[in-house]
Amino acid sequence: MLAATAVSQSASDPLSGLELRDVPVPAPAPGWSLVKVMASSLNMHDVWTLRGVGHPADRIPMILGCDAAGYDEHGNEVIVHPVLGDPEAGGGDVTLDPNRALLSERHAGAFAEYLTVPTGNLVPKPSWLSFDEAACLPVAWGTAYRMLFTRARITAGDRVLVQGAGGGVASAAIKLAAAAGAVVYATSRSEAKRAESLTWGARAAVPSGDRLPEKVDVVIETVGEATWAHSLKCLKPGGTVVIAGATSGANPPADLNRVFYQQQSVLGSTGCTRAELVALLRMMEATGVRPVVDRTLPLAEIHQGLRLMIDGALTGKLVIHPNA
Template identity: 85%
Template sequence: MLAATAISQSAADPLSGLVLRDVPVPHPKPGWSRVRVVASSLNMHDLWTLRGVGHPPERLPIVLGCDAAGYDDDGNEVVVHPVLGDPDAGGGDETLDPNRALLSEQHDGAFAEYLTVPTRNLVPKPAWLSFDEAACLPVAWGTAYRMLFTQARITAGDRVLVQGAGGGVASAAIRLAVAAGAVVYATSRSEAKRAEALTWGVRAALAPGERLPERVDVVIETVGEATWSHSLKSLRRGGTVVIAGATSGANPPADLARIFYLQGRVLGSTGCTRGELVALLRLMEATGVRPVIDRALPLTDIHKGFQLMIDGGLTGKLVIHPSDPQS
């Protein structure tokens, strides 16, 4: 089967280490299941692997791709929960298992026609959700759900700022917060992406660093250095910043005086638990909210997809079809 595989890493030329090549069809070990992948989607995590960030070179080669939706060997439609971990080792939360791994970190990922995962990682795909939509959920939408509802515990009427409106997690956070009844503000360098965010229901879409009409209860932060100061300045007294990424850099000035004087909370967050993925699906069914999909590409065009991500040319998620979705 054809697979998109990372064979080397380069910060300057990450796509030089991405190759399409034939690999054997995997066979599940006891307690695992095989999935025929109908749809996957790109994540920044895939790009970080190719750049050598957070992924040791001794784990190469490895098939990339953290998200998957498809069929198990019994023909059931499934969504793959991408965190491979033991809930018992994490106090009931597999994301806190010290030995947890995201799909494609220690085990071949979803940019291939087939993959194998622990059977507990399979979640039934609802009939009302397409495979392309389902493939957008596990990493980006699951992360956004955990940030908003588990960590920040937002409720209807809360004021929420989402930095970097075009990204996968950010676009998901906007859609989910609006669906939950929050008043949402968003920022983006792109005028087109700000205009798109307005169609998603934000109260205002602003340029990075622009002053908000009011201070917010919660900031959803995935950009890092470029927006950190603005995030803290936009926060009300006692408000919360939830951070789950730092695409512009991970070492911003701390501004500790502002944090302690205003009694702000800074919370880290990662991908979701299996239970949170199920809860996300329930919320989507209840509200009708759906993922923002920029476009879908065949696996053979995956280099083009990565380049669009590198260039900042995506709004929402880019779906990858490892095989013909009609087959």
């Protein structure tokens, strides 16, 4: 089968380490299932692996891809929950297991015609959801759901700022928060992405770093250094920043005086549980909210897709078809 495999790592030229290879179809271990991948989607995690960030070199080569939707060996349509670990080790929350791993970190990922995962990681795909839409959900939409509803616990009427509109997590957060009745503000350097965020339910969208119409209760932060100071300044006293990524850098000035004086909270968030993925599906069914798919590409053109993501040229998610 064809698979997109990280064979080397380079901070300056990450795509040089990605090869399309013909590899054997994997055989599932006891308690695992074989999935025919109909759709996967790109995440910045794939780029970080190729850059050598958070992924040790001794785990290379590795088939990349964290998201997958397809058919199990019985012909059932499924979505793969991509966090592999022991929920009991995390006190019932697999994302808190110190030894958890995202698909493609320690186990071959989803940029392939087939993959194997623990059977318990399979979630039935609803008939009202396409494979392309389903492949956008596990990492980006699952992350946004946990940030908003598990960590920040937003309710209708809350004011929410989403930094960096246009990315997969950001587009999900805007749509989900708006669907939950929050007043959503968005930022982006791109005028086109700001305009697009208004169609997703944002009340207003401003250039990155600009003043908002009002202070907010919650900031959804995945950008990091470039937006961190702005995120804290936009918060009401007692407000909360939830951070699940740092694409522009992970060492912003802390501004601790502001944090303690205004009693702000900073919460980390990583991925989602299987139960949160199921809850996300229920919310999507009830509200009609769907992922933003920028475009689809065959696996043979994955280098082009990753380049578009690195260059910030995508709005929403790019879906890969391994069996195209």
